[in-house]
Amino acid sequence: MINENVMINQSELASFIPETSAPVKLLGIESNVEIYRDEYGIPHIKAQTIEDAFFGQGFTTAQDRLWHMTYDKFRASGRLAELLGSTAVEQDSEMRRFRLEASAKADYHILSEESRLMFDSYAKGVNSFLESTQTFPIEYKLLNIQPESWNPWDGLMILKVRHIFMGTFEAKSWRARLINRLGVKTTSSLLPGYQPGHLLILPPGAKYEGPVIDALSELEYGALLIDWLKDTDMGSNNWVIDGTKTLSGKPLLAGDPHRALETPNVYYQNHVACKEFDVIGVSFPGVPGFPHFGHNSKVAWAVTHAGADYQDLYLEQFNKTDRNKYKFENTWETAEVYQELIKVKDASDVKIEIIVTRHGPIIGGNPSNGYGIALKYNQTAEPNKSGEVLLTMLSSTNTKELDQSMNHWVDPANNFVFADVEGNTGYLMRGKIPIRTIANAWLPVPGWTGEHEWxxxxxxxxxxxLHNPKNGYIITANNKIISDDYPHYLALDNAPEFRARRITSRINALGKVTVEDMTQIQADQISIPALFYLKHLANALPIDDPSKEAHALLMSWDGNMKKDSVAATIYSAFRIHLDRMIIRPLLGSLANEALGGTGRGGAGHAGRLRAHLLKLISEDDLSVLPKGETWLSTMSKALSESLISLKKLMGEDMNTWHWGTLHKTAPQHPLSSFFPDYVLHLNPPSVSMGGDGDTPQAAAYPMSQPYSVTNLSVLRYVFDLSNWNESKWVVPLGSSGNPASPHYTDQLPIWADNKLIPMIYDWNQISKEAESHQQLIPDAV
Known part of the structure; x- marks a missing residue:
């Protein structure tokens, strides 16, 4: 049972912090493992062998992020209801259907011996921590549970759950619903695609020349296949600059991944060294290595999301007299059927049935009625060797080796940017992209014909x-990767160029670039869409006195979304009202879902429509406006309505409407709603932010929750290849996931102020300045 009667005062919190200084004798290691923690509690782990190094990484991650690891493991395996009760049953049912645990086990068993040993050693480190202490985070006390042992494949499962919803299947399901509600012609007009003139990633500085996406023919074909679905429900920046443009003469690599602000933060800062490698960066708690961001003594690497398409939905035709049979070409094949039991805290267990076809698990529809929707996902379609990349990449000595080490990487598809100490830079879109018909890109496709197989x-x-571009830099910001001359289909949807354009202009305006310059680019809050709207609002006549006052403020504004800006607040409210005025009638009965939801389906589509309005306004295209309206008249109305809403939120005095007063983070621990008496212990403080979803300093908010920041920089970093000790980083909370730790949120004020902390790499400095030092000593038993 949930421990409802537990009462913990502030002074007792220290009892939930594990020991990080006293030496510990442990089985499973060959030599001493040294663990130094810097002033921010970030662990620096030094071992003699690879096995001991990953043992140490598992041990320290468990010290700092045990609850985080447990939560992600239970989420991935569809077991959260064991912890949280009936409220988690629906989510568990969905996760069980994805069969991530079975997929992770299958992956583990085909890895090389060396790679399995990495996962084994990491798991041994976690389990050794569990066996060596009775001091566990407060969450276990609140839930009245004990930690369970860690399996070697659990890390592979966490990698899958961290990325399955970053794919495209929700967008394809959404397009199907649009067609069935609005028709083919209307839907095709609402899928604008990437705009000509916007920046490409490759080659750097190139602009997309078209063609403008033509959805109509593909949707007309797909619409014939999905009629039966009518009743079925279903970002980041990085850049690398070579030595020709830096003060040091060596490359600088910088960026900031954008994700939801989780509590604890998604990334774990740590440093692991042995004879074979010496790597500092961030990990996913529970996963060995440094898959996304880090550097060793020779090379540095970083990613952004590529937005590629590697998930398909298949319509399966089931035999109504035997629902375990489904049609493929001219035969009835037998589906795999699994009976699963979801254990539920303080309630009866729930039985579910999982049906899997050759295309994947059924995640929608009803096979008993003859149809189902199967998800095919490259990460679960067959056992894969992504886990081997986690080891091989760590010992790369140059950019070419690092590039080639990505051969087995499957998911997520990333813009992988890298540099080495010899001055080389490069870009690779890593990941496995299936070759199939273009129809698969748009909508669910029939699984019974055999025409749409991978x-x-x-x-x-x-x-x-691309290696060593002539212009001296590579910039990625989730924008379109390459022109349509590229022979393979990659994606339909990409982020607009706004962040990429702003970063490019900042770099081009600099002389010899420094680490501080890179930091300033990360903090850039100039909004390109805001500047666009200011230009057009200049000709929009205010329709009332408040609008006149607001209009004057906007006309003297430079588009900087600073926390203390009143104009930024007015612009944001104006933009929300304008977008709603246009999008709501366009989407009809689906508008509430698109404007009030989250994810990559309806809400993602609404975001692309918001960006598309800029093109319609610039071309004076009135097709989306009510008859008799112009863009200027519509903008005037939107401004007036936005001011009414702001007065209700912030009072009558417009001069007090500072952007940071509204625009704040709201981090929430997964257990805080279950234990309201512990909200102050569990939830990190809220902080005000500048920027928005269009600025390099990411601080996006959904239209369903205006102004509440939900997507932001979960890490900022600058790797200096001329001197690793000059590299810097910061996360929005802290290195520890333990609410009782002083390092739970100690980086938050630094992050909020757009500052970075030292990323210490030199072992002499690390040992000299360490806040604590712990030895893991082999037990002689």
């Missing part, structure tokens, strides 16, 4: 890549 993956040597 043929193979794009060959690794054919993936988009």
């Amino acid at each position: 043929q193979k993956y794009v060959e690794f040597d054919e993936m988009p890549r």
